Amino acid sequence: MLLFERRAGQGFNIAGIASVKVSEVRSGNRVKIAVEAPRHVQILRDEVTPNQDAAISRYAAIRIFYIEDDDGFAELLDTAFALLGVGSVTRRASAEEGLEYLAGAASTGDEPTLVLVDHHLPGRSGEAVVSGIRETEALRRLPVVMLSGADDQETIDRCFDAGANAFMRKPDDFSGMMTTLEGLLSFWTDPARRG
DSSP: OOOEEEEEEEEEETTEEEEOOOOOOETEEEEEEEEOOOTTTOOOOEEEOOOHHHHSSTTEEETEEEEOHHHHHHHHHHHHHTTTOSSSEEESSHHHOOOOOOOOHHHHHOOEEEEESSSSSSSSSSHHHHHHTTTTTGGGOOOOOEOOOOOOOOHHHHHHHHHSSSEOOOOOSSHHHHHHHHHHHHTTOOOOHHH
């Protein structure tokens, strides 16, 4: 439910994705609103959903796997990947579950296109997970991105030393997350890199 002042020109931004503005105040406590959103978002009467036409685009065949213990951040990742049109997204909440999933995917030849690993996981660090991935022959070449709220040089160096291909500081807002994830997808899913 959206509540805002009934005044023409009054508006707000929704998670950096869409903007809503009162375009006309009508009688009976009704307002006419205008909604603007990028082409990859389809606005329906009661919800914002991925635009299926745009989703059948460059990321539809991409398979993302990520390990993240924070349910709130995981929900934001899932929403961002859906809005970007990613074909398949799988999550595990612990290092052990993540490594088990990847081992199973490797045994069936169904490895993900890109792996994201949270740096701070309960029980076992993200660095240890990345090291485990690099020690498994079938997974060794998977692109792995380390996610962290920290961005000090020591943490970044340890992630690269463990075998991460890239380091992503967790964005502070959803708009930043969309921009960062789109850049990651564009870079790591380029067919020239997969060759």
